Amino acid sequence: RTRIFSGVKPTGHLTLGNYLGALRRWAEVDQHRADALFCVVDLHALTVAHDPARVRRLTRQAATLLLAMGLDPERCTVFVQSHVDEHARLSYLMECTASDGEMRRMIQYKEKKAQGGAEVRLSLLTYPALMAADILAYGTDEVPVGEDQAQHVELTRDLAVRFNQRYGPVFVVPRATRPPVAARVKDLQEPTAKMGKSHARTAGIVYLLDEAETVRKKVARAVTDAHPEVVYDPAERPGVANLLEILAACTGGEPGELAGAYGSYGALKKDVAEAVVEMLRPVRERHAELAADPGYVDGVLRDGAERARAVARPRVDAAYRAVGLLPPA
Numbered sequence: 659r660t661r662i663f664s665g666v667k668p669t670g671h672l673t674l675g676n677y678l679g680a681l682r683r684w685a686e687v688d689q690h691r692a693d694a695l696f697c698v699v700d701l702h703a704l705t706v707a708h709d710p711a712r713v714r715r716l717t718r719q720a721a722t723l724l725l726a727m728g729l730d731p732e733r734c735t736v737f738v739q740s741h742v743d744e745h746a747r748l749s750y751l752m753e754c755t756a757s758d759g760e761m762r763r764m765i766q767y768k769e770k771k772a773q774g775g776a777e778v779r780l781s782l783l784t785y786p787a788l789m790a791a792d793i794l795a796y797g798t799d800e801v802p803v804g805e806d807q808a809q810h811v812e813l814t815r816d817l818a819v820r821f822n823q824r825y826g827p828v829f830v831v832p833r834a835t836r837p838p839v840a841a842r843v844k845d846l847q848e849p850t851a852k853m854g855k856s857h858a859r860t861a862g863i864v865y866l867l868d869e870a871e872t873v874r875k876k877v878a879r880a881v882t883d884a885h886p887e888v889v890y891d892p893a894e895r896p897g898v899a900n901l902l903e904i905l906a907a908c909t910g911g912e913p914g915e916l917a918g919a920y921g922s923y924g925a926l927k928k929d930v931a932e933a934v935v936e937m938l939r940p941v942r943e944r945h946a947e948l949a950a951d952p953g954y955v956d957g958v959l960r961d962g963a964e965r966a967r968a969v970a971r972p973r974v975d976a977a978y979r980a981v982g983l984l985p986p987a
């Protein structure tokens with residue numbers, strides 16, 4: 659059976675970008691067609707300045723949201739990265755497989771380093787080694803992610819191939835999958851930039867737990883342009899294109915075709931807002947129910963970690979032996 663693994667980092671409240679780029683497919687498609695594991699990757703949240711209490715809170719919230727959006731613990735495995743030691747154990751072997759140069763070429767590292775200056779943590783550089791470990795520990799075939807993670811999955815492939823060539827066939831070489839539209843949702847206020855959960859300015863970010871009125875306001879204020887017609891042109895008219903892509907993702911249409919149905923930006927924004935509000939409504943409602951029952955979520959995460967450990971351990975043990983580490987007697 660196809661094995662799927664993916665993760666989400668608890669560095670901020672989850673956004674519409676996370677949902678359309680990855681999470682929605684996990685629930686609607688991936689868990690039904692494969693042996694799937696979904697992980698709140700809390701160790702990755704420590705690669706930037708962080709507040710311990712906030713990371714703890716966001717980790718629980720992300721896990722609760724994954725269940726709220728329909729991940730079914732009877733069908734797939736939902737767990738927290740730090741509950742399974744294999745991730746950190748294998749990450750070290752990935753650091754011993756990757757080169758310094760290829761880590762420094764990662765776009766996300768370069769971007770975050772430019773923002774972080776001298777305070778950049780060493781773990782931000784080695785981040786892709788941990789991400790490769792996340793994926794490879796499970797013999798993953800497919801990694802459903804948004805566009806911004808494609809480069810990290812490419813590196814993971816390179817590391818798997820290199821490791822296997824050096825030490826023998828331990829790892830499956832995975833591939834990234836992405837949604838047909840909305841693989842890169844842009845910030846509503848800055849439509850050339852990704853909608854990112856850790857951005858400081860929040861006016862252009864729709865959070866999954868935003869109230870309906872907040873969503874409507876944010877969409878109504880989305881940056882567009884001065885053209886009189888609604889046309890889908892991502893290069894020249896990124897703001898409108900972003901709205902059309904969001905609408906297409908919500909309603910299952912084609913951004914180019916949808917454009918023809920609108921005579922004004924006002925009408926388009928109204929429909930985008932309502933489509934997003936309706937799509938998120940059940941997620942928000944279910945989240946409120948689940949948040950009232952933390953014992954249930956804890957139980958899911960406990961079982962999930964146990965299952966994940968059982969899958970990961972033999973392969974990570976095999977990798978330890980393959981590189982020449984003496985097994986404990």
Ligand code: TYM
Nearest residue numbers: 664665666667675676679680789803804807841842843853
């Ligand atoms: P993270 O937490 O930033 O994002 C989680 C998922 O959401 C996607 N995504 C987007 N898709 C479309 N438009 C956007 N604006 C947008 N923003 C985020 C991401 O592509 C991702 O699929 N490094 C990963 C977490 C991770 C991981 C893994 C993923 C760690 N280990 C192993 C897959 C497999 C990250 O920071 O995702």
